[in-house]
Amino acid sequence: MEDHKKYIKAAVEVALKGMQNKEGGPFGCVIVKDGKIIGRGNNKVTSTNDPTAHAEVTAIREACKYLNSFQLTGCVLYTSCEPCPMCLGAIYWARPDKVFYGSTKTDAANIGFDDDFIYKEIALPYDERSIPFEQCEREIALEPFKYWESLEGKIEY
Numbered sequence: 001m002e003d004h005k006k007y008i009k010a011a012v013e014v015a016l017k018g019m020q021n022k023e024g025g026p027f028g029c030v031i032v033k034d035g036k037i038i039g040r041g042n043n044k045v046t047s048t049n050d051p052t053a054h055a056e057v058t059a060i061r062e063a064c065k066y067l068n069s070f071q072l073t074g075c076v077l078y079t080s081c082e083p084c085p086m087c088l089g090a091i092y093w094a095r096p097d098k099v100f101y102g103s104t105k106t107d108a109a110n111i112g113f114d115d116d117f118i119y120k121e122i123a124l125p126y127d128e129r130s131i132p133f134e135q136c137e138r139e140i141a142l143e144p145f146k147y148w149e150s151l152e153g154k155i156e157y
Contacts, residue, residue: 007032007078008102010040015055015080018042025113029059029079031072031096038075039063055079056087060094070157072096081108084115085122 007030015028024043031039041059045051056079064070075096081103083091091099105115117130126133148154 003035004078004100007037007076008080008100010037011055011078011080012102014040014042018044018055021047023047024053026111027055027079027081029055029077031059031063031075031077033063033067033072033075038066052086054084054087056083057090060090064094070094076100081105085118 010030011028013028014030015026018024018028019026019042024045024047027043029039029041030037039059039062041055041057041062043055044053044058056077059077059079060072063072063075067075072094073096077091077096077099079087079099079101082101082105083099084105108114109116121129121131126135
């Protein structure tokens with residue numbers, strides 16, 4: 001339990017440092033493997049003009065680069081706040097062994113970071129979403145999938 005406190009504190013420190021450097025919002029993340037922090041990330045959305053530069057995503061990128069792998073097998077992710085839907089997806093793709101989070105999405109919503117609308121949008125039919133989704137030219141878009149199926153030596157993930 002003491003290790004969890006240590007790593008959540010490290011994630012919080014990353015968040016605080018990022019805000020002090022005017023890089024973005026109040027979120028931080030560290031990724032640990034075998035007791036060593038191998039990835040750190042803080043929110044950098046506003047400083048990089050990148051809406052995907054959330055703490056968890058930047059930490060995942062750093063840890064994967066360190067491991068020279070696209071997966072975080074054997075790793076534990078500690079984040080200062082419960083992940084948003086985008087980060088949740090990135091976490092599942094990276095496949096760490098476990099995730100620990102500090103504050104909740106309700107805590108984040110209370111200070112203006114409310115992701116609840118995204119969860120609601122996902123459940124809606126495409127034509128009822130606030131940003132409409134419409135399929136077009138499926139046959140053309142299937143071409144890369146057909147190529148992938150026939151590709152020899154591909155790296156599965």
